[in-house]
Amino acid sequence: MDHVGALLVELGLLFLGLSLLGLLARRLGLSPIPFVLVAALAVGQGGIVPLDTAEPFLSASAEIGVVLLLLTLGLEFSATELFGSFRRHAPSGVVDLVLNAPPGFAAGLLLGLPWEGALALAGVTWISSSGIVARLLGDLGRLANRETPAVLSILVLEDLAMALFLPLLVVALANEGPMAAVAGIALAVSAVLLVLLAVQRHGHRLGRLLSHDDDEQVLLRLVGLTLLVAGLAQSLGVSAAVGAFLVGLALPASFAERARAILAPLRDLFAATFFVAFGLATDPAEIVPVLPAALLLAGVTVATKLATGWYAARREGVGVPGRLRAGTALVPRGEFSIVIAGLAVAAGIPEVGPVATAYVLVLAVSGPVLTRFVEPFSAPFLARAA
Amino acid sequence: MPGMDLEETLLPGVGVRYELRTRAGEILGIVVQREGGAEIAVYDRRDPDRARDVFRLTPEEADAVAEVLGATRLTQRFADLSREVPGLQAARFPIAPGSPFDGRTLGDTRARTLTGCSVVAIVRGSDVVPSPAPGDRLQAGDVLVAIGSATGLEQLDRRLAGQS
Numbered sequence: 001m002d003h004v005g006a007l008l009v010e011l012g013l014l015f016l017g018l019s020l021l022g023l024l025a026r027r028l029g030l031s032p033i034p035f036v037l038v039a040a041l042a043v044g045q046g047g048i049v050p051l052d053t054a055e056p057f058l059s060a061s062a063e064i065g066v067v068l069l070l071l072t073l074g075l076e077f078s079a080t081e082l083f084g085s086f087r088r089h090a091p092s093g094v095v096d097l098v099l100n101a102p103p104g105f106a107a108g109l110l111l112g113l114p115w116e117g118a119l120a121l122a123g124v125t126w127i128s129s130s131g132i133v134a135r136l137l138g139d140l141g142r143l144a145n146r147e148t149p150a151v152l153s154i155l156v157l158e159d160l161a162m163a164l165f166l167p168l169l170v171v172a173l174a175n176e177g178p179m180a181a182v183a184g185i186a187l188a189v190s191a192v193l194l195v196l197l198a199v200q201r202h203g204h205r206l207g208r209l210l211s212h213d214d215d216e217q218v219l220l221r222l223v224g225l226t227l228l229v230a231g232l233a234q235s236l237g238v239s240a241a242v243g244a245f246l247v248g249l250a251l252p253a254s255f256a257e258r259a260r261a262i263l264a265p266l267r268d269l270f271a272a273t274f275f276v277a278f279g280l281a282t283d284p285a286e287i288v289p290v291l292p293a294a295l296l297l298a299g300v301t302v303a304t305k306l307a308t309g310w311y312a313a314r315r316e317g318v319g320v321p322g323r324l325r326a327g328t329a330l331v332p333r334g335e336f337s338i339v340i341a342g343l344a345v346a347a348g349i350p351e352v353g354p355v356a357t358a359y360v361l362v363l364a365v366s367g368p369v370l371t372r373f374v375e376p377f378s379a380p381f382l383a384r385a386a
Numbered sequence: 387m388p389g390m391d392l393e394e395t396l397l398p399g400v401g402v403r404y405e406l407r408t409r410a411g412e413i414l415g416i417v418v419q420r421e422g423g424a425e426i427a428v429y430d431r432r433d434p435d436r437a438r439d440v441f442r443l444t445p446e447e448a449d450a451v452a453e454v455l456g457a458t459r460l461t462q463r464f465a466d467l468s469r470e471v472p473g474l475q476a477a478r479f480p481i482a483p484g485s486p487f488d489g490r491t492l493g494d495t496r497a498r499t500l501t502g503c504s505v506v507a508i509v510r511g512s513d514v515v516p517s518p519a520p521g522d523r524l525q526a527g528d529v530l531v532a533i534g535s536a537t538g539l540e541q542l543d544r545r546l547a548g549q550s
Contacts (some may be wrong), residue, residue: 081398134399141442144403144415144427146435156398201496204473259421322435378433 003053010054014043018272029372030138031132033334034274034364037357040279041287051280058277065274066339067230067244068267071222073336074248074265075256076130077156079199082249085153088161092150092312093157097302101126107297107355111290116172120344123165124356125301129334129364130155136329136368139207147322150312151329163192163245163337169340170239173347180237188238195246207255219262234237241339271335279343279357286354294358302363302370305330322376327373332367424448453514476533478509479546483526486548492530493520501541503534 018032021039025032045052051058086093104125108118133155142148167188171181210221226247233243251259309327318326341356391407403417409412415427415437422445427437443451481488487495497503507516508522509529515522524530532542 078401081396084396085398139439141440143400144425144437144440149397152398318435321433373489
């Protein structure tokens with residue numbers, strides 16, 4: 001088979017395989033992310049089926065996948081929602097950070113990673129998967145529950161924190177000395193604040209600039225602008241992901257809905273290649289030795305997320321069963337833990353990859369199961385209260 | 387509305403949750419989703435934080451329910467929209483008996499050409515005509531729901547009253 005033929009056949013088989021996995025995941029009521037990771041481990045480096053021809057393509061489109069993931073993340077929440085969540089739930093956000101990031105950092109140091117790698121692992125354990133959690137709440141009919149605003153607000157605050165954490169991590173990973181680090185962080189923080197303030201006044205202008213009756217025009221303008229900003233951000237040393245996130249934030253809520261609808265299929269396709277590329281870069285043989293550590297870390301951070309949700313829901317005056325629901329709902333880690341691990345791997349700390357993969361596999365599967373089963377478990381608390 | 391206990395909570399990334407404690411002492415939860423769908427929930431008596439039964443409504447079904455209950459929701463939605471776009475406002479204009487447009491079509495008002503405002507709905511008693519066409523005939527007692535700039539809406543008000 002010639003090169004192009006082999007490439008297309010490999011990609012075709014890959015996407016068909018992903019479709020089957022997605023179907024299986026939905027049937028089981030789980031997120032497809034862990035299934036995609038396992039499948040990607042099985043193919044490629046050290047796996048059963050080689051995926052040689054498609055690998056260069058996959059690693060390029062994985063970059064676009066991260067950019068689109070972060071763009072849609074920025075589109076997900078309006079500036080009003082960000083400010084509203086911050087005003088009302090800031091203490092919960094702080095508790096979330098204080099409880100969930102240190103276990104990852106400590107684990108990283110104990111595993112013998114350099115401190116930059118440990119910082120990445122702190123991000124991996126800190127950030128819940130907003131994709132998995134939001135979908136889970138909808139599926140379980142919990143959107144109207146009283147603990148839900150607290151849960152969603154924590155997700156918003158984590159996503160906002162990502163805009164500050166990612167550049168911090170990128171600067172730390174670049175290892176260019178304290179002056180460059182301070183400058184990079186100052187640049188990132190001021191860019192985020194500037195965009196949030198500018199959106200309040202001028203966001204609708206950007207919306208008008210990008211909007212057009214024709215969906216194709218909107219798609220091209222939006223993707224073009226995002227890639228441009230992401231590329232510039234990358235060359236300024238603040239990571240393409242942050243640039244894309246800022247573009248998403250800067251778009252006004254009235255335009256965001258249409259943009260989300262138009263981008264969704266493209267985002268799904270490229271994000272899938274990102275997860276595959278990440279799995280491909282990880283050697284399955286390296287996962288087995290770190291499995292006990294990842295399991296232990298998962299156990300500890302299930303408990304810390306539970307405490308976070310408990311605290312956040314209690315601040316809202318929610319009873320014990322609702323606090324348990326909130327805590328368990330926050331357990332799944334997913335796409336952004338992988339994004340963070342991907343940054344560390346790309347910066348030359350490949351040891352983060354296997355730990356993060358195993359960790360996300362465990363929690364992306366067990367989190368949704370846990371929050372489903374906590375409902376019957378919390379029944380005794382009700383009997384006592386009544 | 388006096389004496390009514392309606393609480394509004396923002397659900398980031400989802401929409402808005404309304405919680406209404408009715409005079410009969412029951413709690414009704416309504417989640418209005420960004421995409422236009424809605425969930426109506428009845429809370430568990432033993433665990434008042436948990437939605438025990440949830441009705442999931444598609445955008446069309448939610449609109450149908452809203453139309454049954456009256457037109458207030460529609461105006462509210464445009465008020466929300468105008469809050470997101472600085473400089474855009476929503477207003478309601480009753481067609482008074484004796485108005486020059488009583489019995490004429492919406493197109494005759496030339497609202498968009500002359501004032502830049504869009505008439506997004508006509509409220510007629512308990513009925514609502516969303517996205518009315520220029521050929522729709524107006525009558526005394528109708529209420530036009532329009533969005534536009536503050537100046538545009540003032541011009542439209544004067545025009546509908548026959549002052550310009």
